[in-house]
Amino acid sequence: MSYSMPELIRTKRDGGELTADELRWMIAEYTADRIPDYQLSAFLMAVMFRGMSGNELAAWTDAMLHSGDVLDLSATDMPKVDKHSTGGVGDKISIPLAPLVVACGVAVPMMSGRGLGHTGGTLDKLETIPGFRTRLDPDEFARQLDAIGLVLGGQSETLVPADRRIYALRDASGTVPSIPLISSSIMSKKLAEDLDGLVLDVKIGSGAFMKDIASGTELARTMVGIGASHDTPVVGLLTDMDQPLGREVGNANEMVESIATLRGEGPADVTELTMRLGEEMLILAGVATDATDARVRLEAAVSSGAGLDVFARVIEAQGGDPRVLDDRSLLPVAANRHVVVADRAGFVERCDALSVGRAAVRLGAGRQAKEDDIDPAVGITVHAKVGDTVESGTPLATVRYNTDDQLASCLGVLETAWDLTDEPQEPQPLILGEVR
Amino acid sequence: MSYSMPELIRTKRDGGELTADELRWMIAEYTADRIPDYQLSAFLMAVMFRGMSGNELAAWTDAMLHSGDVLDLSATDMPKVDKHSTGGVGDKISIPLAPLVVACGVAVPMMSGRGLGHTGGTLDKLETIPGFRTRLDPDEFARQLDAIGLVLGGQSETLVPADRRIYALRDASGTVPSIPLISSSIMSKKLAEDLDGLVLDVKIGSGAFMKDIASGTELARTMVGIGASHDTPVVGLLTDMDQPLGREVGNANEMVESIATLRGEGPADVTELTMRLGEEMLILAGVATDATDARVRLEAAVSSGAGLDVFARVIEAQGGDPRVLDDRSLLPVAANRHVVVADRAGFVERCDALSVGRAAVRLGAGRQAKEDDIDPAVGITVHAKVGDTVESGTPLATVRYNTDDQLASCLGVLETAWDLTDEPQEPQPLILGEVR
Numbered sequence: 001m002s003y004s005m006p007e008l009i010r011t012k013r014d015g016g017e018l019t020a021d022e023l024r025w026m027i028a029e030y031t032a033d034r035i036p037d038y039q040l041s042a043f044l045m046a047v048m049f050r051g052m053s054g055n056e057l058a059a060w061t062d063a064m065l066h067s068g069d070v071l072d073l074s075a076t077d078m079p080k081v082d083k084h085s086t087g088g089v090g091d092k093i094s095i096p097l098a099p100l101v102v103a104c105g106v107a108v109p110m111m112s113g114r115g116l117g118h119t120g121g122t123l124d125k126l127e128t129i130p131g132f133r134t135r136l137d138p139d140e141f142a143r144q145l146d147a148i149g150l151v152l153g154g155q156s157e158t159l160v161p162a163d164r165r166i167y168a169l170r171d172a173s174g175t176v177p178s179i180p181l182i183s184s185s186i187m188s189k190k191l192a193e194d195l196d197g198l199v200l201d202v203k204i205g206s207g208a209f210m211k212d213i214a215s216g217t218e219l220a221r222t223m224v225g226i227g228a229s230h231d232t233p234v235v236g237l238l239t240d241m242d243q244p245l246g247r248e249v250g251n252a253n254e255m256v257e258s259i260a261t262l263r264g265e266g267p268a269d270v271t272e273l274t275m276r277l278g279e280e281m282l283i284l285a286g287v288a289t290d291a292t293d294a295r296v297r298l299e300a301a302v303s304s305g306a307g308l309d310v311f312a313r314v315i316e317a318q319g320g321d322p323r324v325l326d327d328r329s330l331l332p333v334a335a336n337r338h339v340v341v342a343d344r345a346g347f348v349e350r351c352d353a354l355s356v357g358r359a360a361v362r363l364g365a366g367r368q369a370k371e372d373d374i375d376p377a378v379g380i381t382v383h384a385k386v387g388d389t390v391e392s393g394t395p396l397a398t399v400r401y402n403t404d405d406q407l408a409s410c411l412g413v414l415e416t417a418w419d420l421t422d423e424p425q426e427p428q429p430l431i432l433g434e435v436r
Numbered sequence: 437m438s439y440s441m442p443e444l445i446r447t448k449r450d451g452g453e454l455t456a457d458e459l460r461w462m463i464a465e466y467t468a469d470r471i472p473d474y475q476l477s478a479f480l481m482a483v484m485f486r487g488m489s490g491n492e493l494a495a496w497t498d499a500m501l502h503s504g505d506v507l508d509l510s511a512t513d514m515p516k517v518d519k520h521s522t523g524g525v526g527d528k529i530s531i532p533l534a535p536l537v538v539a540c541g542v543a544v545p546m547m548s549g550r551g552l553g554h555t556g557g558t559l560d561k562l563e564t565i566p567g568f569r570t571r572l573d574p575d576e577f578a579r580q581l582d583a584i585g586l587v588l589g590g591q592s593e594t595l596v597p598a599d600r601r602i603y604a605l606r607d608a609s610g611t612v613p614s615i616p617l618i619s620s621s622i623m624s625k626k627l628a629e630d631l632d633g634l635v636l637d638v639k640i641g642s643g644a645f646m647k648d649i650a651s652g653t654e655l656a657r658t659m660v661g662i663g664a665s666h667d668t669p670v671v672g673l674l675t676d677m678d679q680p681l682g683r684e685v686g687n688a689n690e691m692v693e694s695i696a697t698l699r700g701e702g703p704a705d706v707t708e709l710t711m712r713l714g715e716e717m718l719i720l721a722g723v724a725t726d727a728t729d730a731r732v733r734l735e736a737a738v739s740s741g742a743g744l745d746v747f748a749r750v751i752e753a754q755g756g757d758p759r760v761l762d763d764r765s766l767l768p769v770a771a772n773r774h775v776v777v778a779d780r781a782g783f784v785e786r787c788d789a790l791s792v793g794r795a796a797v798r799l800g801a802g803r804q805a806k807e808d809d810i811d812p813a814v815g816i817t818v819h820a821k822v823g824d825t826v827e828s829g830t831p832l833a834t835v836r837y838n839t840d841d842q843l844a845s846c847l848g849v850l851e852t853a854w855d856l857t858d859e860p861q862e863p864q865p866l867i868l869g870e871v872r
Contacts, residue, residue, distance in 0.1 A: 009610030013484060038473035042609035045481035048449060173478035174445030 020059035027063035044175040052180035058229030064188035067162030078107040079285035085201040087119035089357035090244035095258035102149040103306035106285040118357030128252040128376040132320030183222040197284030205242030207353025220435035238433040243351040246270040250379020252331040332377035334400040342390040346420035359414035387427035449482040456495035463499035480611040488616035494665035500624035503598030514543040515721035521637040523555040525793035526680035531694035538585040539742035542721040554793030564688040564812040568756030619658040633720030641678030643789025656871035674869040679787040682706040686815020688767040768813035770836040778826040782856035795850035823863035
């Protein structure tokens with residue numbers, strides 16, 4: 001069946017609903033270079049204004065998913081569950097979470113991304129381990145998953161090529177912030193991992209893409225709906241990203257904090273979010289009956305060292321040096337240090353994730369553009385978070401930097417991150433809601 | 437000054453206003469192939485939803501206007517006024533109107549278009565005169581205007597190239613029906629004619645692009661506003677296009693009706709609209725003090741034969757055979773004839789312009805696509821219009837056709853054009869409003 005692309009654009013523009021066949025045709029023709037970019041970009045802009053129905057989204061995501069290879073991970077006997085975070089500042093949760101879940105008997109075929117703008121990326125953090133490779137071909141990916149139950153890799157080139165092309169077009173044509181387009185992009189990639197279940201960590205707040213609970217809830221509901229249309233159970237947690245997660249923001253320093261969390265020595269918020277997401281993953285996988293049961297299993301994986309052991313095996317399998325787990329001096333760290341202190345006594349009312357994230361980019365820890373390199377050794381340690389009490393002169397943050405210019409540029413933003421007040425402040429709640 | 441196109445797209449998408457410099461940059465860069473089609477089409481789709489402010493439209497139109505040559509018609513002493521119609525069925529008004537206005541001392545540098553879809557085009561009708569050329573180079577255009585005061589040509593390739601490119605992109609990307617984009621497209625071409633004034637005939641109804649008075653008024657107001665920002669007075673009349681204009685729909689048959697109108701023997705609606713538009717043109721040109729004065733001059737140009745004489749000189753100058761003015765057998769006419777009759781007695785409640793226009797296309801009188809050829813000899817003569825009384829068997833229309841297949845296809849639509857009722861019907865009003 002063949003359709004007229006201008007007619008499909010007009011239908012969407014005027015608020016009509018496209019059929020599954022029409023949307024499948026569009027993705028297939030675009031991927032085969034038979035629809036020009038200028039028609040798809042106009043269509044995507046119409047979607048920005050008109051949205052997509054549940055039926056449209058199911059067909060669109062399914063067509064993207066089938067635009068390339070779909071992983072066949074059937075050799076793995078364990079149930080396969082993954083986690084996706086919409087991205088934030090200091091969000092290193094994947095690194096402690098995945099090994100702990102695997103230690104509890106669940107396979108995690110995790111494909112992560114790189115940092116962009118003020119948000120960090122799991123691949124950049126993993127690559128601070130000397131020798132660690134994140135590019136694995138599909139066969140290696142499947143074999144390692146079968147052997148260890150865990151792969152921590154990048155997105156394969158052959159998976160969901162339509163998403164890569166459409167994302168580049170959206171980036172260049174002002175059509176990124178659309179809930180249906182974001183949801184279908186995420187879900188097509190995750191569903192291509194051949195999963196039995198998926199847990200979403202939808203970040204809300206200044207450092208997140210979604211600024212409020214309403215839009216975060218809509219995004220989570222949309223993705224849960226796409227999962228349902230694909231018979232894949234999806235659970236979404238809405239979690240705080242008004243302030244950075246944990247104490248460390250950067251790359252190697254976030255790896256140090258991740259390892260500490262695997263040892264049971266991580267900050268309270270990182271540990272709690274790891275546990276909450278892990279509970280949902282174990283329940284979806286069917287290896288725990290409820291949250292209490294799941295928490296017991298996850299805590300045992302920490303205290304027995306089983307999680308750390310899974311991570312050691314993954315590091316070794318992917319060419320890295322597992323001695324980093326015991327010797328943090330094997331991870332890069334910038335030589336220079338600068339401490340930002342409170343200029344008054346008071347209570348921390350705000351520790352702004354966006355400002356800290358931007359400050360880290362200026363330091364070289366993140367990217368402005370996809371092509372940029374990052375500096376794994378620089379980073380920011382956040383000492384005071386919402387609810388904390390400080391005196392005048394109390395350290396708010398320690399900056400590890402490599403050049404004076406980068407430090408000066410970083411401080412210009414970092415020093416605006418905190419608001420201090422005379423009124424005692426409640427700590428910021430971490431879990432803001434859930435969608436199932 | 438250089439700008440980021442994705443940023444300008446996002447600004448428009450989010451409801452912001454672009455500066456004149458930003459819009460001029462966009463048109464210049466696009467025309468120079470430094471902005472890809474996929475960015476402009478996304479921008480145009482955002483304009484579909486967000487519109488353009490008066491300041492944006494003035495800058496956008498001005499930038500389009502200056503994307504190529506602008507006519508220099510300063511050698512012509514007479515004031516220069518043109519008319520533009522938004523297009524309809526049986527709309528041959530330009531052909532009698534322009535010579536009459538010129539006979540009253542106004543120069544008319546008219547550039548017309550071809551028919552597309554159910555609407556006819558002046559160029560197609562002019563070319564039914566044996567030998568008549570509508571392609572004139574800019575020098576010839578200026579010389580003829582100076583000598584005769586009238587040119588009836590096509591749009592020059594070198595005028596407003598940005599509009600040609602943007603229109604093709606809009607056509608392919610579902611971004612045609614936007615009042616700011618339509619207005620700027622029309623006005624950039626008309627303002628490039630170096631005019632002292634412009635009269636718009638904004639068609640309203642089933643056979644027109646604008647289906648109701650509200651949207652027609654908005655279109656007219658928008659174009660009057662663009663004219664004001666360019667110091668060119670513009671007057672818009674809103675006129676009926678629920679039923680075809682005049683009796684003839686086609687090409688050569690419309691030329692016959694146009695010549696009859698120039699002789700004072702045209703149908704009442706064609707004659708009245710010609711006079712009303714002519715009045716506005718004479719007043720804008722400053723050669724008449726008011727509508728009554730203008731009407732006297734125009735009627736004199738009919739009765740003296742001065743209008744017909746101007747048309748004869750133009751036909752001769754553009755290579756055509758002026759004997760067509762006296763001998764209609766020199767115009768092509770299809771050999772076969774079919775009469776559609778009323779199947780009951782009653783009053784005509786509806787004579788649908790869109791159906792008659794579509795029927796004419798099926799006959800070969802119009803184009804589905806720009807590349808199509810038209811058959812100048814076929815056409816429809818409409819015998820019964822709204823308010824007329826018919827008996828069972830009274831002819832509603834006569835079809836002149838060349839093939840039986842085309843006739844059958846034509847009748848499938850044409851026979852649905854009329855509604856007859858037992859209640860007497862008022863004639864349809866011709867002039868629905870005006871905007872100045």
